[in-house]
Amino acid sequence: MSTAPRVGQAVSALRGVRTADGEPVDLHIDDNGLVTELRPASPAPAAGGELLLPDWLVLPSAVEPHAHLDKALSWAATRAPYGDLLSAIDAWRRYVQTMSEDDVRRRARRALGMYLAAGFTAVRSHVDLLHDTEDPLRGVRAMLALREELRDVLDLQVCLLASYLVPDMLIEEALDLGVDVLGGCAHLAEDAAQETTRLLDIAQRRDLPVDLHTDEQLDPSMLSIRELAREVSARGMRQRVTASHCVSLGSLGTQALSEVLDEVRAAGLAVVTLPITNLYLQGWQSPSPMPRGLTAVRELLAAGITVAAGGDNLRDPFNPVGRADPFETTSLLVTAAHLDARQALHAVTDAGREVLGLPAGGVRPGEVADLVAVRADDLLDAVAGPSGSRVVLRRGRVVASTSVDQRTAVDPGPMPAWRSA
Structure with missing residues (x-):
C-alpha cells in the first residue's frame, strides 16, 4: 500500500484494485459518496485523495442483518x-437482573468496533425489552444512544425484541423512543397465530418494518412462518417483513417445503439465516x-426468496465464539x-441491504461507495x-483500516540461519 489510509479520510479513488471478477480497475468516487466509474487500472502515481491498493480485492461492504448487541461479549x-437455546435463555435471564444501561452500551460499542474493522457498515440489532425487571427499557435506550453517536460511521438499526409476555403498553412505550423495527418471537407463544397478529397489528399502526425470530428449533411441525406469510399476504402489508432463523424449514421433506416456500414467496417475506449460532x-x-x-x-434461493445471512450472537450465552466477521x-x-462463493457474498452484502431497506452499495457506478x-x-x-x-469505506470515507504484517519461516527467500543441517 503506497498511500496509507487515514480513518476519516474522504477517498476520491481506489487505485489498482480488482473486482470480484478479477479485473484490475481504478474505482472513482464523487463527493456524495457514490461510485462514478470504473476505469482500467492506471500505472500513474496516486494523487491526493486516492488510495493505491495494488491487487487488493474490492467488494461491497458487509451488512449484519441480525445481531444482539445488548448481549454481545457477555459470555464471561x-x-x-x-x-442449547433454553440453557442460554436461563443464563441470560439471570444476568439481566444485575445488568446496567452503561454495561450494555460499553459492550455494544466494543462489538460495533469489531464489526466495523471486519468490513460491516450496517448492522441491525435486536434488543430485549426487559419486561420483568425494574428498568425494562435500559437496553433500548443504550442502543438508541449508540445509533445517534455513531450515525456518521455506520448504519445501525434498532429492532425491538418483544416477548409474547410483554403487554402492548410497554411495547408502545419502547417504540415511542424511536425504535426502527418491531421484532418478537411469536413461535414461543402458546398461540403463535395470535401473537403474530398482535405484532403485525402494532407494526401496521406504527408503519414499522417487522423482523420476527421464527421457528428457531428443529421440529418440522413448528411452522409459524406459514401463519406469518398468510397474515402478511391477507393484509397486503407494504412494510418490509423478515423471518429470521426459520430452522425448522431445514427439516421438512421436499413436498411440504415446496408448499411453504410458495406461501413465503407470495407474501414477499425475506429470510435471514444465521449459521454460526x-x-x-x-x-x-x-x-x-x-x-x-x-x-x-438453497431451496429458498431456488424459489426466488431473498436470503440474507448474519452472525446473530457474539460471545454471549447463545454463542460463546464468533469474530464479528462477514467472512466467517x-x-x-x-x-x-453448500452455497458457492458468489451466493455466499450476496447473502452478507446485497441481500442484507435489501432486508434493511438500504440503497444499493458496491462497486457499480451509481451505487453507494460502502x-x-x-x-x-x-x-x-x-x-x-x-x-x-x-480498508473499509462508508459513503466514500475511510471508517476502518487494519494492516497485518505476517512473516513465516516458509516465506520465499533465504532459509533462516538457524535451520539445522
Whole structure:
C-alpha cells in the first residue's frame, strides 16, 4: 500500500484494485459518496485523495442483518454453560437482573468496533425489552444512544425484541423512543397465530418494518412462518417483513417445503439465516445423526426468496465464539449450506441491504461507495477468510483500516540461519 489510509479520510479513488471478477480497475468516487466509474487500472502515481491498493480485492461492504448487541461479549459475565437455546435463555435471564444501561452500551460499542474493522457498515440489532425487571427499557435506550453517536460511521438499526409476555403498553412505550423495527418471537407463544397478529397489528399502526425470530428449533411441525406469510399476504402489508432463523424449514421433506416456500414467496417475506449460532444452539438433545440446524438455504434461493445471512450472537450465552466477521459467515455458508462463493457474498452484502431497506452499495457506478478492500487472491479466497488487512469505506470515507504484517519461516527467500543441517 503506497498511500496509507487515514480513518476519516474522504477517498476520491481506489487505485489498482480488482473486482470480484478479477479485473484490475481504478474505482472513482464523487463527493456524495457514490461510485462514478470504473476505469482500467492506471500505472500513474496516486494523487491526493486516492488510495493505491495494488491487487487488493474490492467488494461491497458487509451488512449484519441480525445481531444482539445488548448481549454481545457477555459470555464471561453471565457464567453461562455450553448448551442449547433454553440453557442460554436461563443464563441470560439471570444476568439481566444485575445488568446496567452503561454495561450494555460499553459492550455494544466494543462489538460495533469489531464489526466495523471486519468490513460491516450496517448492522441491525435486536434488543430485549426487559419486561420483568425494574428498568425494562435500559437496553433500548443504550442502543438508541449508540445509533445517534455513531450515525456518521455506520448504519445501525434498532429492532425491538418483544416477548409474547410483554403487554402492548410497554411495547408502545419502547417504540415511542424511536425504535426502527418491531421484532418478537411469536413461535414461543402458546398461540403463535395470535401473537403474530398482535405484532403485525402494532407494526401496521406504527408503519414499522417487522423482523420476527421464527421457528428457531428443529421440529418440522413448528411452522409459524406459514401463519406469518398468510397474515402478511391477507393484509397486503407494504412494510418490509423478515423471518429470521426459520430452522425448522431445514427439516421438512421436499413436498411440504415446496408448499411453504410458495406461501413465503407470495407474501414477499425475506429470510435471514444465521449459521454460526444455529449450528451451535440446535441439536444438543437430538439422537444421532446430528441435524445440521440450518434453514433450507438453497431451496429458498431456488424459489426466488431473498436470503440474507448474519452472525446473530457474539460471545454471549447463545454463542460463546464468533469474530464479528462477514467472512466467517460466508465460509460457513459454503461449508454448511453448500452455497458457492458468489451466493455466499450476496447473502452478507446485497441481500442484507435489501432486508434493511438500504440503497444499493458496491462497486457499480451509481451505487453507494460502502466498500471493503481485502488482501485476497480471488473471490473464493476472500469468502473463505482473507488476511486481516482491510480498508473499509462508508459513503466514500475511510471508517476502518487494519494492516497485518505476517512473516513465516516458509516465506520465499533465504532459509533462516538457524535451520539445522
